[in-house]
Amino acid sequence: MTVLAFSNFQIFKLRIAFLSYEFPPDTGVGGIATYVRQIATLLSERKVGVEVICASPHREETVQENEFLNITWIRCNSTEEFRKLSPVIAAKRHAENPVDMVEVPEYGAEGLHVKEHLPKLPLIVKLHTPKFLIKDLNDHYYNQINMRRIKSFIGLRYRRESDPEYKAIRYADHILSPSRSLIDIVSHKWSISRERILHAPNPYFPSKKLMDLSANPGSKTILYIGRLETRKGVYNLAKAVPQVVNAFPDARFVFLGKDSRGPYREHSMKKVMMKEMASVSVNVSFIDHVPLTEVHSVIAQSGICIFPSLWENFPNVCLEAMTAGRPIVASQEGGMRDMLEDINGGVFIDPHNPQSIARGIIELLSAEKFRHEAGERNREKAIEYYGKRLPNELLNTYQSFLIKKG
Secondary structure, three states: OOEEEEOOEEEEOOEEEEEEOOEOOOEOOOHHHHHHHHHHHHHHHOOOEEEEEEEEOOOOEEEEEEOOEEEEEEEOOOHHHHHHHHHHHHHHHHHHOOOOEEEEEOHHHOOOOHHHHOOOOOEEEEOOOOHHHHHHHHOOOOOOHHHHHHHHHOOOOOOHHHOHHHHHHOOOOEEEEOOHHHHHHHHHHOOOOHHHEEEOOOOOOOOHHHHOOOOOOOOOEEEEEOOEOHHHOHHHHHHHHHHHHHHOOOOEEEEEOOEOOOOOOOOOHHHHHHHHOHHHHHHEEEEOOOOHHHHHHHHOOOOEEEEOOOOEOOOHHHHHHHHOOOOEEEEOOEOHHHHHHHHOOEEEEOOOOHHHHHHHHHHHHOOHHHHHHHHHHHHHHHHHHHHHHHHHHHHHHHHHHHHHHO
């Protein structure tokens, strides 16, 4: 391999395979799909060879997107099917044009069979959010005491040894996590040494439309973007809205996102929220969906963005708000501390406490100068660090795996 000088030491050119059921546009536009799309693009721009192997419900083909990036679509309809098929395809691609390592998400146990077909390659598992954690968060307000007793009695209580995602991560040579919080959770829940999990934030390709937005510190519109579901913290946010409007009658709340199940297994979170905000309904509006290419136009009308998740790993939507130069009311639980705390990019709130949420919003509404300055700091970090410096840091991390193997 050719040796290149890079970031104060010598590295080799390398090729990385990313196996992911989720990849836009065929299989989702969620966090994993966005991550794989962005890291594949950013690494290939740095002349790293990238093989993406992903799922599609309707096509099976390999496309060479540029000199350094190939995308292979496997026709399948479930992560279970993909986890069996993808290592076979990866081995074939490796035989044609060798790769140096393979990365898979922990979600869906997609690395379960990789070592069977590519035993000599380093296997990297990138943490996103394990299914056990998603379930715990979405069931947070559901009274689980009696159900837990029944499950324990009949042997259905959660056991990591029965979790396919836990089984799959045991094959990992290296484990990466975007947030320090998830390192703590996975280390504890799956009894993995904390030292085995490296902190590796996700890179970000800043949207020009968001970068070009003007600051709007005078706006008293508070914008939430995301699915209306329990784990995103919107139930307590709805309880906080009347308190904010009582202090700022001209405050306006916009919720951009699809409806989902409510906090006590009600059919509609939106209906639960509307009930909590009935007294100030004229100050609230819901937008079920806008095309991704038009999200910037909704953000443009806002002065503050809020993400009160009960817990969140590394939300792309926070990076988008940062790029737009918006100050953020952020949950203190999860990865947004990593993103915002060092630059004082907004206010942290306790997502379980409506009074804390209300205080955080009121604090920002009361400080126009701080809102503007925080927004500028957020934009600079999103562009300069997540968009420019971080991809090079990640490249160094991948290279270190190859050096250790050698």
